[in-house]
Amino acid sequence: MLLVEDEAELARMLAGLLAEEGYAVDVAPDGHSGLHHGLTRGYDVLVLDRGLPAVEGLDLLTRLRRSGVTTPVLVLSALGNPADRVAGLDAGAEDYLAKPFDIDELLARLRALRRRHLDTARQLPVGDARLDLDAREVLTAAGTVALSPRECDLLATLAARPRQVFARDALLALAFPEAENPVVVDTYVHYLRRKLGRRVVDTVRGRGYRLGTCSP
Known part of the structure; x- marks a missing residue:
């Protein structure tokens, strides 16, 4: 999994929880490094913040999709009104979860994304x-x-x-x-x-x- 999140404390917390769930997690602290990871490594799922330095989250997502990266993406953002969700899904995200979020719901959504990815990636x-x-x-x-x-x-x-x-x-x-x-x-x-x-x-x-x- 690739986690692109610029809030260091949140990124550490999420990386620890996801590791406990059995994920191997790469953490990118900004959009530029997130883009580099997304283009050069293979992942089962990406978790992506929107308000990122260097390259904004939806811009990053658009660049990945234009480069042929089809890995499922969950956008995790403080921007959670309906228009923000629509923008994220239109940019190519498979799912969108607003902050603050319930960790059990996040994990369930990630399991669903990963299952769909593995089913279609054969x-x-x-x-x-x-x-x-x-x-x-x-x-x-x-x-x-x-x-x-x-x-x-x-x-x-x-x-x-x-x-x-x-x-x-x-x-x-x-x-x-x-x-x-x-x-x-x-x-x-x-x-x-x-x-x-x-x-x-x-x-x-x-x-x-x-x-x-x-x-x-």
Whole structure:
């Protein structure tokens, strides 16, 4: 989970409670660091304040959505009138809870968001095809293509944020955390292209890789 909250005492309290519930919590104290975390790491759910320094909360949410981040977001804000809630939901949040809040209600809402996220995240679009994470297969109009665990991890990382360009070091950390040499990223990009067509992974010169289109 990513918690973006600039009130230090509240952030510490929430991080402790959420850790007791079994969440691994990253805390970002401002919108800039929240945006960096949201774009470079994978989360099951985001909890986002609105009145953030550096980048305002709904602006942060809009940037994440435009970058292809589909992680469910709960906005936790002192701005709680109906117009504020509508603005948060229109910006891309799945839920909105006003401060002060009941901790049991917050936890229940987070459990519901996480369940929905895990239920829908087992298949990811890859162009006109779909990546089935449980079966480690890409389902295309021409048939089914089986992937190795590492191939699946790499393609899933790219497909989860289809508009984002990933540096090789970022892909190494996200898809191959046990590896040390970034050459492994290039190797598995080659394997994916061999199975799914050269366009399945785009090379962005000088920056890295991003998801392309599947055409086996």
